Amino acid sequence: MTRAGPPCFHCNEPIPPGIAIYARIGEVEQPVCCHGCKAVAEFITGAGLKDYYTYRDAAAARADETPRPDRWSAYDRPELVERLTRAEPGGARSITVLLEGMRCAACSWLADKALHLQSGVLDVSVNPATARARLVWDPAKVRLGDLLRVLEHVGLRPHPLAGEPAEQLAMLERRTALKRLAVAGFGMMQVMMFAVPLYIGESSGMDPGIRELLRLVSMLVSVPVAIYAGWPFYAGALQALRARSISMDVPVSIGIVLAFAASVWNAMRGHGEVYFDSVTMFVFFLALGRYVEMIARHRAGSVADALARLAPVTARRVRDGVIEDVQAMELAVGDELLVRTGEVFAADGTVADGTGRVDESMLTGESTAIAKEPGSRVHAGTQNLGAPLSVRVDAVADKTVLSGIVALLERAQAERPRLARAADRAAAWFLSRILIGAAVVFAAWWFVDPSRAFSATLAVLVVTCPCALSLATPAAIAAATSALARRGVLVAHSDALETLAKATHVLWDKTGTLTKGLIRVEEVRVLSDLTESECLSLALALERMSEHPIARAFLASGAGSTVAQRVEVVAGQGLEGTVGERRLRIGRPAFAAGLAPSPAAPDGLDGESWVGLGDARGLLAAFRLTDQLRPEAGECVASLRELGLDSEIVSGDEDAAVARIAARSRIERRESRLSPEAKLERLKTLQSGGAVVVAVGDGINDAPLLRGADVAIAMGRGSALAQTSADLILVRDSLDALPETVKLARRTQRVVRQNLAWSIVYNLAALPLAAFGLVPPWLAAIGMSLSSVAVVLNAMRLSRGTETGTGGGWSLQRPAEAA
Amino acid sequence: MSIVYVLIPLGLALVGIGLWAFFWAVGNGQFDDLDSPGWTVLNDDERPKDEP
Numbered sequence: 001m002t003r004a005g006p007p008c009f010h011c012n013e014p015i016p017p018g019i020a021i022y023a024r025i026g027e028v029e030q031p032v033c034c035h036g037c038k039a040v041a042e043f044i045t046g047a048g049l050k051d052y053y054t055y056r057d058a059a060a061a062r063a064d065e066t067p068r069p070d071r072w073s074a075y076d077r078p079e080l081v082e083r084l085t086r087a088e089p090g091g092a093r094s095i096t097v098l099l100e101g102m103r104c105a106a107c108s109w110l111a112d113k114a115l116h117l118q119s120g121v122l123d124v125s126v127n128p129a130t131a132r133a134r135l136v137w138d139p140a141k142v143r144l145g146d147l148l149r150v151l152e153h154v155g156l157r158p159h160p161l162a163g164e165p166a167e168q169l170a171m172l173e174r175r176t177a178l179k180r181l182a183v184a185g186f187g188m189m190q191v192m193m194f195a196v197p198l199y200i201g202e203s204s205g206m207d208p209g210i211r212e213l214l215r216l217v218s219m220l221v222s223v224p225v226a227i228y229a230g231w232p233f234y235a236g237a238l239q240a241l242r243a244r245s246i247s248m249d250v251p252v253s254i255g256i257v258l259a260f261a262a263s264v265w266n267a268m269r270g271h272g273e274v275y276f277d278s279v280t281m282f283v284f285f286l287a288l289g290r291y292v293e294m295i296a297r298h299r300a301g302s303v304a305d306a307l308a309r310l311a312p313v314t315a316r317r318v319r320d321g322v323i324e325d326v327q328a329m330e331l332a333v334g335d336e337l338l339v340r341t342g343e344v345f346a347a348d349g350t351v352a353d354g355t356g357r358v359d360e361s362m363l364t365g366e367s368t369a370i371a372k373e374p375g376s377r378v379h380a381g382t383q384n385l386g387a388p389l390s391v392r393v394d395a396v397a398d399k400t401v402l403s404g405i406v407a408l409l410e411r412a413q414a415e416r417p418r419l420a421r422a423a424d425r426a427a428a429w430f431l432s433r434i435l436i437g438a439a440v441v442f443a444a445w446w447f448v449d450p451s452r453a454f455s456a457t458l459a460v461l462v463v464t465c466p467c468a469l470s471l472a473t474p475a476a477i478a479a480a481t482s483a484l485a486r487r488g489v490l491v492a493h494s495d496a497l498e499t500l501a502k503a504t505h506v507l508w509d510k511t512g513t514l515t516k517g518l519i520r521v522e523e524v525r526v527l528s529d530l531t532e533s534e535c536l537s538l539a540l541a542l543e544r545m546s547e548h549p550i551a552r553a554f555l556a557s558g559a560g561s562t563v564a565q566r567v568e569v570v571a572g573q574g575l576e577g578t579v580g581e582r583r584l585r586i587g588r589p590a591f592a593a594g595l596a597p598s599p600a601a602p603d604g605l606d607g608e609s610w611v612g613l614g615d616a617r618g619l620l621a622a623f624r625l626t627d628q629l630r631p632e633a634g635e636c637v638a639s640l641r642e643l644g645l646d647s648e649i650v651s652g653d654e655d656a657a658v659a660r661i662a663a664r665s666r667i668e669r670r671e672s673r674l675s676p677e678a679k680l681e682r683l684k685t686l687q688s689g690g691a692v693v694v695a696v697g698d699g700i701n702d703a704p705l706l707r708g709a710d711v712a713i714a715m716g717r718g719s720a721l722a723q724t725s726a727d728l729i730l731v732r733d734s735l736d737a738l739p740e741t742v743k744l745a746r747r748t749q750r751v752v753r754q755n756l757a758w759s760i761v762y763n764l765a766a767l768p769l770a771a772f773g774l775v776p777p778w779l780a781a782i783g784m785s786l787s788s789v790a791v792v793l794n795a796m797r798l799s800r801g802t803e804t805g806t807g808g809g810w811s812l813q814r815p816a817e818a819a
Numbered sequence: 820m821s822i823v824y825v826l827i828p829l830g831l832a833l834v835g836i837g838l839w840a841f842f843w844a845v846g847n848g849q850f851d852d853l854d855s856p857g858w859t860v861l862n863d864d865e866r867p868k869d870e871p
Contacts, residue, residue: 127852175845182841186834193830210823217827221834 009053010037010155026050040155044110047117049154052110081144092122094136095144098159099126099151107156108133114154118142133158177291180229184284187225188277194218195277218276219267225280226260229287256283285792288478315339315346318390335393339384345391348400351376353390359383473752475795480748483799488716488732489741496727498752500711500745502692503645507683507705509697510651510661513715515627519553523624528617535621539613541579542567542586553625574611584620586613593619626660632736633665639739643746645694650679650705679705696738713738748798755791762787 008015009023009030022029023041032038044052085093099111108126111133115124120141126133135147144160151158194214201211233256236249259275259282266272317324318336331337331347339345345358355373360382372378378391380400481491491497508514524532536554541564543554564584567577574587576595585592592612596619611623637647648669651658655672662670671682683705686693695702695709706712706726714726716733730737844850 125852171851174851178845178850179842182838182845186838190830190834194827213823213827217831221831 006031008032008037010041025053040153043153044114044155047114049110049113052107056107078139081139085144088122088136090138091140092136092138093144094134095160097133097135097148097151099131099133099156110154111151111156114150115147118147118150121147173294177232177287177294180232181284181287181291184225184229184280184287187221187229188280188284190221191218191225191276191280194221198274212270215267215274218274219264222260222263222276222280225283226256230256230283232290233283233286252286285475285478316343331393331396333393333396337391337393338388339378339391340388344383345378345380347380347391347393348395349378349391349393351378351389352392354387356387356389357385359385473755475792476748476751476755476798479795479798480744484728484737484741484744487737487740488730488734489737490729490731491727492729493727496711497745497748499692500694500728500742501749503694503711503742505686505691506640506645506647506694506696507679507686507709508647508649508667509695509702509705510649510653510658511627512698513696513702514633514649514661514665515629519625519627521553521623522626522628525622525624526620527622528620530620532621535613535623538579538584538620539586539611539623542575542577542584542613554623582615584613584615586611588612589619589622627657629661629664630735632734636735636738637665637667640742643739643742645742650674650682652676652679676702676704680708683708696735744798751794751798755794758790758794759787 006015009025009032011032015031021032021038023032023038023045024030025041025045030041032041044050081093085095088094099107111126112124115121115133115135118137120138121135122138123136124133133151135144137144137147148158148160194217197206198211198214198218200206201214230253233249233253237253240250256279260279262272263274263276263279267274267276315325315331316338317331318338323338335347336352337346337349351372351374353374355371358370358372358378360370360379372389377394378384378389380395477497480497484491521536524535526532526535528535530538540554564577564579567575573591574585576583576585578584583595585595589610589612592614595614595616597616611625612619613621613623640647646669647665647667648671649658649662649667650671652674653672655670658670658672662668671678674682679702683693683695687710692710694711694713695705696713696715697703697706698715702714706714711728712726713728713730716729716731728741
């Protein structure tokens with residue numbers, strides 16, 4: 001595939017051959033890939049917000065070519081606004097909006113600036129981490145619909161959210177975790193400051209009064225660390241024990257509590273070892289690991305509650321000619337609903353009256369509105385964009401398609417914790433060995449010298465627990481997580497890294513994952529004396545009138561403003577219409593050639609991927625439409641194969657299309673025409689054969705597959721539900737980072753093993769010596785500190801090396817993503 | 820060595836003040852969004868609509 005020239009000025013995607021659309025940016029004409037991007041780029045610069053292009057460090061989402069101005073008109077209605085928004089002082093209203101297409105801090109700058117251009121906007125706070133914006137405005141001066149329209153114009157698609165309890169909870173959780181982390185960090189530093197003189201004092205002698213003071217002050221500082229900062233671990237352990245299981249929190253809590261209790265005991269009675277430095281450091285590193293993980297999880301999960309709020313709480317029911325507002329749960333099969341423009345369907349149903357367009361993107365990921373006419377099925381959670389529809393209810397509550405998918409998700413999730421249980425079993429095994437070892441030591445000392453039994457047992461417990469079991473793993477995971485974040489890979493569940501290192505198979509979704517999910521005109525074959533661009537503009541003139549996804553391909557590539565007259569849709573075949581004096585057909589090649597008196601048999605043009613354009617003389621041109629393969633897909637698959645991961649495509653599409661993509665991405669195995677259930681089935685078959693399976697997907701139909709996989713990876717631009725099911729999210733929406741991630745996961749495992757080996761060797765060497773009283777305390781302390789430092793330094797190696805150059809903070813240049 | 824009896828409480832007091840300040844900052848929402856405020860410094864235009 002040849003790709004000449006610069007990428008699109010707005011979205012940075014390659015401009016398909018034959019496209020010459022320019023956006024006027026200041027005094028310069030900049031090439032763009034489609035009219036959608038042109039409109040957005042010109043709107044942004046026209047509003048004086050050109051700096052966005054300088055500051056951003058991630059390309060914008062490709063603009064939708066078919067803006068839908070009527071989408072927001074519903075939000076101009078006072079009663080809907082009343083229901084969705086909250087009252088603010090001074091008659092103002094506020095709402096939280098989820099912004100789709102938010103990439104970087106410059107996007108939030110753009111949203112902020114664009115909204116402030118509107119009069120009546122009182123306050124805007126945009127959080128790029130959660131892709132949420134909170135708007136406060138004066139309803140007397142500006143309408144909510146206008147604000148949402150502005151956001152859509154700058155390329156950030158808004159989803160208004162009713163209420164925000166989940167968001168509030170997440171914010172409180174973040175703040176509390178940050179406070180606990182600060183207490184642990186400050187405490188750790190203070191205790192270290194007291195621990196060093198104590199160690200030195202052990203060897204060179206120290207005034208007993210000062211020694212006593214230092215130990216008591218260490219204890220004082222450690223109390224808030226152990227109680228306040230360590231609280232989440234105790235709570236988690238209690239929860240696990242109550243559920244009659246053992247989680248990672250249980251050994252961690254036992255370690256903290258025993259070491260802390262022993263230290264307090266020794267500090268109070270004035271002799272014996274204190275371990276306040278170990279306790280505080282242990283708590284700090286654990287809290288740090290949990291905090292990093294929580295931030296990633298929040299970012300991934302913030303879209304989940306948006307989905308949960310999709311289905312409306314109320315519906316408008318028509319009974320005996322009277323319209324009444326009812327609760328969605330009161331609806332029954334057979335009821336008739338009136339769904340007005342911009343409203344969300346409360347139940348699955350059949351259109352009884354009216355024709356219109358419905359946005360099903362949350363369900364299918366397909367962003368083109370779907371045309372509906374009497375007899376069409378509509379689904380709960382989708383939004384009516386066109387004229388009001390009268391709908392007869394077919395399924396309510398848990399019988400709807402939306403609930404079905406959610407239920408499938410829950411089932412897959414329930415079967416998931418197999419690996420988590422394995423990890424907990426290992427921890428429980430380790431813990432039981434430690435407890436048995438401690439019991440043996442206690443029993444042995446009881447016979448030899450009962451007075452030293454307690455301190456020797458504690459030495460065993462404390463020396464074994466903190467370093468070997470815990471610092472080794474969280475330090476490595478934290479370093480790997482931050483290293484991946486710089487490469488644009490978000491780790492939502494850190495145990496996934498461990499599994500990823502062992503993965504043997506990769507299951508790929510096709511559309512949107514291996515491909516870009518955009519149908520484009522790939523090749524134009526001119527069969528007449530017209531030029532290529534004349535053919536394209538004729539095709540566009542016809543397709544402009546169509547809602548079919550194929551029309552988008554022409555809208556994206558064609559120029560010209562001609563509109564065809566008297567367009568008729570021939571179902572399953574194509575379109576027929578008049579442009580100027582000429583009667584034209586577009587559609588399946590055989591159909592398009594049908595206007596000619598003796599239709600020339602089109603050769604080599606199968607109806608799968610070729611669209612013909614014809615008039616009375618026969619075929620004028622043929623267009624080959626394809627969903628573009630991601631340029632990096634082939635290389636990614638090859639690199640993964642080198643790493644020992646077999647790839648396989650599981651797709652719901654026709655076999656011909658799947659085969660083409662499989663051949664071009666050099667994937668040998670493929671399964672086509674699979675339902676979400678069948679995808680899950682295929683996954684289970686692989687897993688029962690002992691394979692550790694990575695699933696990569698983007699759409700809502702992949703969500704069950706992702707939930708069931710050992711490691712789930714979602715694309716950054718994929719549907720919300722896919723992302724909430726994922727362990728890793730490729731934020732930059734490119735497969736480039738995937739092989740790198742597998743390598744890093746394996747390096748992480750190596751580092752964890754090295755750390756564990758080092759700690760165990762240290763413990764095995766030091767423990768018996770210390771238990772027999774052969775190591776002086778200062779030497780043990782130095783050894784302990786050095787072993788911890790070595791573990792942390794070893795883990796830090798993960799965060800550097802093999803940098804790809806594009807990461808590392810916000811860069812002021814536009815990234816060269818053209819490759 | 821009696822200076823230690825002054826320095827240690829002093830150190831603890833400073834840590835206490837530092838923690839209190841941090842808690843106040845967290846509660847005040849200073850750490851809720853660490854990315855976008857840095858950008859507001861970079862655009863020195865007052866209000867884009869004031870431009871001709």
